[in-house]
Amino acid sequence: MSTALSRLTRRRLLQGLGAAGLASALPLRAFADVATDTPLHGLSAFGDLKYPANFQAFDYATPEAPQGGRMNYSVPNWILNQSPQTFDTLNTFILQGNAPPRIESLYDGLMVSSLDEPDSLYGALASTVEISADRNVFTFALRPEARFSDGAPVTAGDVAFTYRTLKEKGHPSIAVSLREMTEAVAVDAQTFRLTFSGKQTYQETLEAFGLPVVPEAFFADRPFERTGLDVIPGSGGRRIGRMEVGRFIEYEKREDYWAKDLAFARGLDHFQTIRIDFFRDRQPALEAFKKGEITFREEFTTRSWAVEYDFPAVAAGHVIKREFPVETRPKFQCWALNQRRERFADPRVRRAINLCFDFEWTNQNILFGLRTHSDSPFEGSPYKAAGRPSEAELAILEPLRGQVPEGVFGDVWVQPVSDGTGNDRRLLREAVKLFDEAGWTRQGSGLVNGKGEPFRLEYMINGAEQQRVYGKFFDTLRRIGVDASFRLVDEAQYQDRQQRFDYDMILAAFSLGATPTREGLGLFFGSRARNVPGSYNFPGIADPAVDAIIAKVGEATTRADLTTAILCLDRVLRARLDWIPNINADMHRVAYWDLFGFKEPKPDYGFPVESLWWYDEARAKAIGRA
Structure with a gap:
């Protein structure tokens, strides 16, 4: 199933739910088509729900599939404070530690979100939700059969405790999604009642309804933020089985799962055991896959995909290499140059650095032609701009003329195309x-400013592949005078420095929700998130015009x-x-041992x-693996 925690994923860095943006009054017409004071089985940001109140299962679910077996899984994405390299806490709801x-x-x-609609939610712990006439109060009727893994019933008191605690002490990306909760x-x-201030948008309230619920009694004698390796009981379909801290963890299917026959869970989560092994580096993980110790792997390294999947099990057909379509939602891989450090605050500097990256040479010589050059933080979605602004766009942009770059009113910026030699003199002269225009001139072998200070750029990485x-x-950067270097750090140091914004440059990869919210966009691009530890405004953007446009997102009624x-x-x-598309x-691109069945598409x-x-026995x- 899909929750608010799983709709926005991250690779290499973090993920969040919502963010800080400008507060604006909620336009009541945004709720015009939503019935009030009526029990509803589901909610959608815009338009109708796909599934009726009496639906039996999601269309992508497979109720007839066999149950049992195991998947030894190399995770392709993770959320909040989670790490694929190690773990030292079982509390994923806080900023500290690695879960x-x-x-x-x-x-x-x-509620849970469906995977075949952009923004619909359906009742999970809650059977129905009612919306007040003023659209600020949401009243949930809980299912009386809901149980935590320790057998205790899930009560409205547990839900109220969860929401109050997450707002006060939760991971920043959760806490900000509850900013307007009063x-x-x-x-x-x-019966649980959730009230908002009136400054929230409807889309932002939907994000809050998927938050995980935890038992209040568990925290009676322990602080929420310091649970360490204690297992916080949950009401979900899995429990923790065997584990060895920092090495592996196994999630077992709960035979007593209270919701296994309800529509939102039926036909999903078939494996008895999901095992995740932790590796400090990608190569040992790949070798474990070749040996069959890992049975599913998504490959993100082009060199490995091109030349390292030639081992005997592939030739024998025991391992399948397969490509699947990416999701219909925004995604980006971008560099963040830390504008909290003065030398990166000038956009001419950021543009010059980008010009030194010869994508055409890199794709041909390093990436085996398997990548495209990204132009936008909204790749793969209808939110990626093309050509010149439309009349509707100009209605938003014209009042900001003089506050935004003049180029915004012409053809949208796209990546430069090099001659592919790795030494495009035209682009390097421009860089x-x-x-020079930004005040950095050549002195000897390096670039210096008017004070004689060298231009230094340290790229913080947590793996040798970058x-x-x-x-x-x-x-190339060094050739034109930049004192450029890599700084390889371990995962714990990387996460700590990232959360404190202690870096010159990092690479981030995110997949966003199909219907971005004002709060979510603010966490990446908004001024208020600039100095919030654990937020995802890695470049340190703080621009009133950007904030004003994010506010317009919150005012959208269609x-x-x-x-x-x-x-x-x-x-x-x-x-x-601000974010330099990469x-x-x-x-x-996935590889898996031929042990599994799945529904297509x-x-x-x-x-x-x-x-x-x-698991397909x-x-x-x-293939001799039964």
Whole structure:
């Protein structure tokens, strides 16, 4: 199943739910088509729900699939404080520590999102929700059969405790999604009321309804933020089985799961055991896959995909290499140059650095032609701008003329195309010129400013692969006078420095929700998030015009309005190059031992194979792995 925690995923860095943006009054017409004071089985940001109140299962679910077996899984994405390299806490709801990926499978929320709709939610712990006439109060009727893994019933008191605690002490990306929550109350044991200030948008309230619920009694004698390796009971379909801290964890299917026959869970989560092994480096993980110790792996390294899947099991057909379509939602891989450090605050500097990266040479010589050059933080979605602004976009942008780059009003910025030699003199001359205009001139072998200070750029990485891919890029930077270097740190140090914004440059990869919210966009691009530890405004953007456009997203009453506002945001971000778009993959490239069955096609808005796929005993016997 899909929760608010799983709709926005991250690779290499973090993920969040919502963010800080400008507060604006909620336009009541945004709720015009939503019935009030009526029990509803589901909610959608725009338009109708796909599934009726009496639906039996999601269309992408497979109720007839066999149950049991195991998947030894190399996780392709993770959320909040989770890490694929190690773990030292089982609390994923706080900023501190490293939690194991997929621990969120222990927990249910009030509602779950479907993977074949962009923004619909259906009742999980809650059977129905009622919306007040003023659209600020949401009253949930809890299912009386809901139980935590320790057998205790899930009560409205637990839900109220969860929401109040997450707002006060939760991971920043959870806490900010509850910024406008003013009250979380247990009306009675089975009725929970959530009240907002009126400054929230409807889309932002939907994000809050998928948060995991935890038992209040568990925290009676322990602080929420210091649970360490204690297992916080959940009401979800899995429990923790065997584990060895920092090495592996196994999630077991709960035979007593209270919701296994309900529509939102039926036909999903077939494996008895999901095992995740932790590796400090990608190569040992790949070798474990070759040996069959890991049975599913998504490959993100082009060199490995091109030349390292030639081992005997592939030739014998025991291991399958396969490409699957990516999801229909925004995704980006971008560099963040830390504008909290003065030398990166000038957009001419950011543009000059980008010009030194020869994508065409890199793709041909390093990436085996398997990548595309990204232009936008909204790749793969209808929010990526093209050409000149439309009349609807100009209605938003014209009042900001003089506050945004003038180029916003012409053709949208796209990546330069090099001659592919790795030494495009035209682009390098332009880069040197931009540095000069920004006050950095050549003195001897390096660039210096008026104070004689050298221009230094340290790229913080937590794996050697980036050094291999971007080594030529940094050679070029050094050639034009930048004191450019890599700094390889371990995962714990990386996460700590990232959360404190202690870096010159990092690489981030995110997949966003199909219907971005004002709060979510603010966490990446908004001024208020600039200095919030654990937020995802890694470049340190603080621009009133950007904030104003994010506010327009919150005012959208139709999907067309939302799209127009985000197109404007895309144009401005690309003109400023706050996030510097990098490379993009247009497919999921996965390899798996031929042990599994799955339904096709995959859903458009998610690809949680550990939930969708199942163990196929006949296939396992055919390759001698039963």
